[in-house]
Amino acid sequence: MSEVPAAAKKAGFPFGLTIAVAISFVILCGLGGWQIQRMAWKEDLLARIETLKTASPTPIGPVLAEAARGGNVAWTRVQVDCRPLNLPALPLAYGVRDGDMVWRAQALCGLTGGPYDLILIDRGVVPALTGQVKAPERRFGEPGQVTGILIPLAQLGGDRARAVTGLAGQKPAPLALMAERETPAPADIVPAPLPAEISNRHLEYALTWFGLAVTLLFIYAAMLWRRLRP
Template structure:
C-alpha cells in the first residue's frame, strides 16, 4: 500500500536556539552602543563647559577623599618640583590623521595621598610622521595649567611609565598641559582630541536593524519548513 500523506515536519529546535542566541547578541551590541552614546554626550558636555572653566589649584582638587576618576576633564594649575632621572619616552599618537609623538615629564607635587603626577606636555611638531624617532630631552616643567585625564583612559604605556617611580606615590591621572610657564621649546600643547565623533546612535540602529532582519529571515525559513 502506498503512502497517502507525508511525514510531519519537525520544529527546527537547533535553528531556533541559534537564532535566539544571535538575536540576543545583536540586541546587546545595540544596547551597548546606546550606553556609549550617553557617555560620549556627557564627555562632550564637559568639554564644552571646560572652555570657560577657571583653573583650580591641583592641591585643592586632588584630595585624599576625592576619587581620581571623577576628576576627568577638570582644569587645574600646579607648580612642579623636580623629580630627576632619565627623560621619559615619547608617547605615540594620531592627530588630524598624522602620526605624532607626545612629550611627557614627571611633576613633583603634594596633593592628597600623592606626591607626583605625570604631565603630557603636548606634541613635538618636528617628529610628526616619523615611525621611530630618537629620544628627546626637554627642560622640566615648572608651572602648568591643563586638564586632568584618568591614566587608564589614555592607553599606551603611560601606566607602565609610572613603574619607574617605585619610591613615589604617583597619581593615577595625567595632566594634559594647555599652557606652561616658561613655555618649553619644541613642544606644542595639544591637551584635547582634535575631534570627537558621536555616531553611537547610528551604530545602535544598525545592530537593532540586523536583529530585526534576522527575525524576518527566521520567520520566512520557519514558514517554508512547516507549511503544509
C-alpha cells in the same frame, strides 16, 4: 515495504536553529544597548569639554583629593607647580593626530601636600617629528607651572599607564594632565590637550545593531514558516 515520499515528510521543529537565532538576537540587542550607554557617556564628555572653554583653572591639590575619595574629576582644568623629581626622563610617546603619526613629549610632575606623589604630564606634540616612524631621543626641560586638563591615566594607553604606575616607591595619580600652557614654555612642543574633533555616532551604531536584530527575527520567521507549513 513502501517508502514515504519526501514531499510527505513533515520537517520537525528546528531546535538548534532556534537556539542559535536566540543567542544571536541577544548579542545584537546587547551591542545596541552598549552603544546607547556609550552615547550617554559621549554626550557627558562633550558637555564637559564645552564647559572647559570658559572654565578657570583650579589648584590641583583639592581636585586630586576629591579623586582619592572616589570622585569623578576627569576633564577638570587645573594648575600645578611641579617640584623636581629624581627620576629618569620619560621617552616620547607615539600618537595619532589629525590622521598623522606624531610624537608626544611627556614628563613626570612632582606633587606636594596631597594623596599622590606625582602625576604624568602630556606636554603636547613635537611638530618636527610628525610622520617619522621612529623618533630620535629628545630631552626637554623639567616642567614648571602647568595648566591643563585632567583625563584618566588609562585613556592614554596601557604602555604609558604602566610606565607610571610601575614606579617603585611612588604614589602616582590615576590621572594624566594634558598640558594647555606651561611657564616657562618648553621649546619645540605644541600643546595638544584634546582631539581636534570628537564624533558622537553611537545612536547610529545602536540603530544599526537593533535593525540587524529585527532583520534576523524576520528571516528566522520566514524560514520557520516555510519549514513547518503543511
